[in-house]
Amino acid sequence: MNAEIIVIGDELLIGQVTDTNSGMLARELNTIGISVLRTTAVHDDAEQISQALHEAFSRVPLVLMTGGLGPTKDDITKQTLCDFFHTRLVPSAEVERHVRALYSDRPDVLNRLTATQWLVPEACTVLENRVGSAPLMEFEEEGRVLYSMPGVPYEAQVAMEEQIMPRLRQRFAKGEIRHRTVIVYGIPESALAIRIAAWEDSLPRYMHLAYLPADRMIRLRLTGMNPPEDVCLEAEMEQRLETLRPLIQEYIVAEADKPVEVLVGQRLLERGQTVSSAESCTGGRVAALLNKHAGSSAFYMGSVVAYDNNVKERLLNVSRQTLLTDGAVSEATVRQMAEGARRLLGTDYAVATSGIAGPGGATPDKPVGTVWMAVATPENTVAQCLHFRGGREQVTRQASVAVLLMLLRQLD
Amino acid sequence: MNAEIIVIGDELLIGQVTDTNSGMLARELNTIGISVLRTTAVHDDAEQISQALHEAFSRVPLVLMTGGLGPTKDDITKQTLCDFFHTRLVPSAEVERHVRALYSDRPDVLNRLTATQWLVPEACTVLENRVGSAPLMEFEEEGRVLYSMPGVPYEAQVAMEEQIMPRLRQRFAKGEIRHRTVIVYGIPESALAIRIAAWEDSLPRYMHLAYLPADRMIRLRLTGMNPPEDVCLEAEMEQRLETLRPLIQEYIVAEADKPVEVLVGQRLLERGQTVSSAESCTGGRVAALLNKHAGSSAFYMGSVVAYDNNVKERLLNVSRQTLLTDGAVSEATVRQMAEGARRLLGTDYAVATSGIAGPGGATPDKPVGTVWMAVATPENTVAQCLHFRGGREQVTRQASVAVLLMLLRQLD
Numbered sequence: 001m002n003a004e005i006i007v008i009g010d011e012l013l014i015g016q017v018t019d020t021n022s023g024m025l026a027r028e029l030n031t032i033g034i035s036v037l038r039t040t041a042v043h044d045d046a047e048q049i050s051q052a053l054h055e056a057f058s059r060v061p062l063v064l065m066t067g068g069l070g071p072t073k074d075d076i077t078k079q080t081l082c083d084f085f086h087t088r089l090v091p092s093a094e095v096e097r098h099v100r101a102l103y104s105d106r107p108d109v110l111n112r113l114t115a116t117q118w119l120v121p122e123a124c125t126v127l128e129n130r131v132g133s134a135p136l137m138e139f140e141e142e143g144r145v146l147y148s149m150p151g152v153p154y155e156a157q158v159a160m161e162e163q164i165m166p167r168l169r170q171r172f173a174k175g176e177i178r179h180r181t182v183i184v185y186g187i188p189e190s191a192l193a194i195r196i197a198a199w200e201d202s203l204p205r206y207m208h209l210a211y212l213p214a215d216r217m218i219r220l221r222l223t224g225m226n227p228p229e230d231v232c233l234e235a236e237m238e239q240r241l242e243t244l245r246p247l248i249q250e251y252i253v254a255e256a257d258k259p260v261e262v263l264v265g266q267r268l269l270e271r272g273q274t275v276s277s278a279e280s281c282t283g284g285r286v287a288a289l290l291n292k293h294a295g296s297s298a299f300y301m302g303s304v305v306a307y308d309n310n311v312k313e314r315l316l317n318v319s320r321q322t323l324l325t326d327g328a329v330s331e332a333t334v335r336q337m338a339e340g341a342r343r344l345l346g347t348d349y350a351v352a353t354s355g356i357a358g359p360g361g362a363t364p365d366k367p368v369g370t371v372w373m374a375v376a377t378p379e380n381t382v383a384q385c386l387h388f389r390g391g392r393e394q395v396t397r398q399a400s401v402a403v404l405l406m407l408l409r410q411l412d
Numbered sequence: 413m414n415a416e417i418i419v420i421g422d423e424l425l426i427g428q429v430t431d432t433n434s435g436m437l438a439r440e441l442n443t444i445g446i447s448v449l450r451t452t453a454v455h456d457d458a459e460q461i462s463q464a465l466h467e468a469f470s471r472v473p474l475v476l477m478t479g480g481l482g483p484t485k486d487d488i489t490k491q492t493l494c495d496f497f498h499t500r501l502v503p504s505a506e507v508e509r510h511v512r513a514l515y516s517d518r519p520d521v522l523n524r525l526t527a528t529q530w531l532v533p534e535a536c537t538v539l540e541n542r543v544g545s546a547p548l549m550e551f552e553e554e555g556r557v558l559y560s561m562p563g564v565p566y567e568a569q570v571a572m573e574e575q576i577m578p579r580l581r582q583r584f585a586k587g588e589i590r591h592r593t594v595i596v597y598g599i600p601e602s603a604l605a606i607r608i609a610a611w612e613d614s615l616p617r618y619m620h621l622a623y624l625p626a627d628r629m630i631r632l633r634l635t636g637m638n639p640p641e642d643v644c645l646e647a648e649m650e651q652r653l654e655t656l657r658p659l660i661q662e663y664i665v666a667e668a669d670k671p672v673e674v675l676v677g678q679r680l681l682e683r684g685q686t687v688s689s690a691e692s693c694t695g696g697r698v699a700a701l702l703n704k705h706a707g708s709s710a711f712y713m714g715s716v717v718a719y720d721n722n723v724k725e726r727l728l729n730v731s732r733q734t735l736l737t738d739g740a741v742s743e744a745t746v747r748q749m750a751e752g753a754r755r756l757l758g759t760d761y762a763v764a765t766s767g768i769a770g771p772g773g774a775t776p777d778k779p780v781g782t783v784w785m786a787v788a789t790p791e792n793t794v795a796q797c798l799h800f801r802g803g804r805e806q807v808t809r810q811a812s813v814a815v816l817l818m819l820l821r822q823l824d
Contacts, residue, residue, distance in 0.1 A: 013448045015435030023427030036425045039453040154802040284699030291695035303717035311714035390566040
């Protein structure tokens, strides 16, 4: 079945805040066979919210809504929901108790304005918001179901996982939906599409392939949904993948819908080995990826961000001669950086990057986007140079992912 | 005037990719007095795209569209635009020349599938896509104007800045719109709202105040739009701010719609001073913030990510005794980390963080979210402990911003 998402907030429509809630909600809904037909972002405005609600419910029976529940004047969502569901705001003793307990250690928060937080529409079911003061609300009227939750991403996520998903599972989880993802690297999207065109054309109607390019990787996502009754979807999808693999074997990095840093962490944990990084142009982004997930202290020891050449020389022991003759963005430098980090931080592996992130710093033979990267292993050191398109942020992000992909291959 | 944005892509509606294009487009449009009424995300589906187009044009005269232009099968946007504007796809010699030139160094990209890239609707004006192969298209029919651009964020940004904005400025830039932002830290949103309620209520009809909380900061954004003819909007807004400042003086961090790391960089550049970081729980995120923007090599030297205690001890010279008695998450440790980094990296300032990012690692007196942070200056070292709510990512992001705010105060 289909659902729609409405995200509310002036800040989204002037581009001051990026909406990540709708993606989180979509991922959760997909796991129980509910597809998102459309996401709509509207202002904190009664008429616009009301219009979006009417439109969404004209297409789907389930709507999830985030935002518009803060204690300031931006706030008109609750009243609009009352109008839509023909009810009125009433104080809730339960919500009041909850908010007072939540902020018992912060009396400055407990002032007269937050009293609006425990007004709730009479017709809704209030669900517990464990981590914030805005109420979670569930409405049901004539087959229409609506959930309203706070716009703060962490609060929305906890609300979805702990309160809304269990209720949706009970209510709606009927259809079957499965995703399988193959991560491909080193082939352009169009060449990949040609190579697997015949395979893709042969997919049954209940399977769909999507190309999701990002950071020079392409995630091929095969989705199976509501197969005929006699089909085991899981087995059928695996069989299709078995015929896909030989077509693109040399480009497959992993078969998992997991970020590269998670795959690296898993392999290091399996081997009981450790990693560190020495970073120039990526400036700490490889480090941040390596320790992004819980449990990383078991395999990630630390990093040196050697932005300045002096730091490369003194901490990582890159030779001054190399910096003078080859330059900071060179194979020799990046190899010495990786080996220096491996030694300095006492790890089994170390990765290193040095490049021209731009917009300045380019030379005729080293244009913006040129990045040398190296991986030092217990056996040897490998290095490569890649050229990334895009601005400073794109170059550093792509380079951070690329050097972890290099490391992943060394961990095969 | 109002515009709407339609973002196209299955990947957005299953939550595999976060849409950042609509925010970028909104920010650009706002600068010339065009407000975004609504953003709609739809699937790569002819009917849904067509429906969204009809709805958007029923409300506004200008629609910007991103995505749905890749060379793979996901691709039906161009045909849908042909149907909507009653035209047909024809090959464009100009687009073909452009694509061939763009990929002259990558023959693997130039294969038969990309030939679909130079098919364009006959009725549109094709604008140059300097950095990619998908065409930029401008449609105009009976007062309706539509721009279609690629979904790749960097391509969309270059398209908007270089091609679409100059044309929009000529066509539509009539109204006046101005934003002023005051960054406030250390006061909850509701307390702030009470404190400035009377001031806010006194604002003229053509001014609007928005509260934009993020990472424990609140950006107060005052927007003025289309004032009466005898009003100088700029002067009037400054006058309003002059009466606001005394109300919240002690919480104002800066008056600029700039990220904290940019403000830090500006002050360091003015002073000709340098900074480094020593990071445990933030794991490289402070480093990444400090070198996020072009020109940072003038003030940012490098960092040590000391995730492991052994690295804190060996590189940053944190005393083993301190680690044993006070623990890694303590005032003594974080002070020694900051001082160690300042010495090791030879900078005027150094910031340091050590905390419990979670979900593991908490103790009864140090719950998840506890972060000690320090700033070492040429004169002394200051330290504070903050408690952040949220998950691992929220804690580390908020802590990274908080330690830069601490540094900013030292640079006053």
